[in-house]
Amino acid sequence: GESVGLHLPTLSVQEGDNSIINCAYSNSASDYFIWYKQESGKGPQFIIDIRSNMDKRQGQRVTVLLNKTVKHLSLQIAATQPGDSAVYFCAENSGGSNYKLTFGKGTLLTVNP
Amino acid sequence: GAGVSQSPRYKVAKRGQDVALRCDPISGHVSLFWYQQALGQGPEFLTYFQNEAQLDKSGLPSDRFFAERPEGSVSTLKIQRTQQEDSAVYLCASSTDRRLETQYFGPGTRLLVL
Numbered sequence: 403g404e405s406v407g408l409h410l411p412t413l414s415v416q417e418g419d420n421s422i423i424n425c426a427y428s429n430s431a432s433d434y435f436i437w438y439k440q441e442s443g444k445g446p447q448f449i450i451d452i453r454s455n456m457d458k459r460q461g462q463r464v465t466v467l468l469n470k471t472v473k474h475l476s477l478q479i480a481a482t483q484p485g486d487s488a489v490y491f492c493a494e495n496s497g498g499s500n501y502k503l504t505f506g507k508g509t510l511l512t513v514n515p
Numbered sequence: 516g517a518g519v520s521q522s523p524r525y526k527v528a529k530r531g532q533d534v535a536l537r538c539d540p541i542s543g544h545v546s547l548f549w550y551q552q553a554l555g556q557g558p559e560f561l562t563y564f565q566n567e568a569q570l571d572k573s574g575l576p577s578d579r580f581f582a583e584r585p586e587g588s589v590s591t592l593k594i595q596r597t598q599q600e601d602s603a604v605y606l607c608a609s610s611t612d613r614r615l616e617t618q619y620f621g622p623g624t625r626l627l628v629l
């Protein structure tokens with residue numbers, strides 16, 4: 403079936419560097435995407451979202467890019483800090499339904515001091 | 516303000532026992548969702564409530580799983596006759612009626628069935 407997936411399961415960066423976490427999706431009907439951060443033992447924390455009528459959205463230190471042509475989503479974290487270490491999930495609303503989120507498997511980001 | 520809260524945070528059950536997991540959504544959020552997260556995986560949708568109405572239960576894995584939200588606020592996910600494969604983190608999320616898809620998650624209940 404159609405699903406959201408991630409290119410890289412792990413990413414290790416140095417403190418202060420920029421991080422890029424990628425996500426591929428296959429459901430062309432999806433029109434809403436979210437990035438979540440999940441620290442060990444905690445629930446997913448909302449980071450940033452984007453709708454399919456946009457290709458870029460910026461938050462505080464984070465930017466989400468959406469390329470609908472190749473069905474690709476990325477999360478950029480500027481000046482990565484040790485506190486950014488976590489698993490990052492992208493999720494889509496799977497088109498058809500505006501509430502049922504489909505999550506990818508996640509990318510583990512490790513920030514080295 | 517307060518976020519989504521869940522209790523208990525951890526639950527150990529013997530195979531065959533019934534368990535009940537509680538979720539308190541963000542105040543004013545009419546929509547409530549349950550997800551199941553297996554180790555190393557992303558959350559998977561279980562069920563959705565709008566106020567007290569359960570509008571979608573398509574993700575519940577078996578008839579041993581039952582969810583309710585009788586007064587449109589607190590919700591309980593009940594698992595009867597637990598099996599080892601039920602071991603997972605059960606996450607609750609809530610959202611407003613205007614932005615159903617922007618869901619805010621609680622800390623989850625980690626269930627271990629022995």
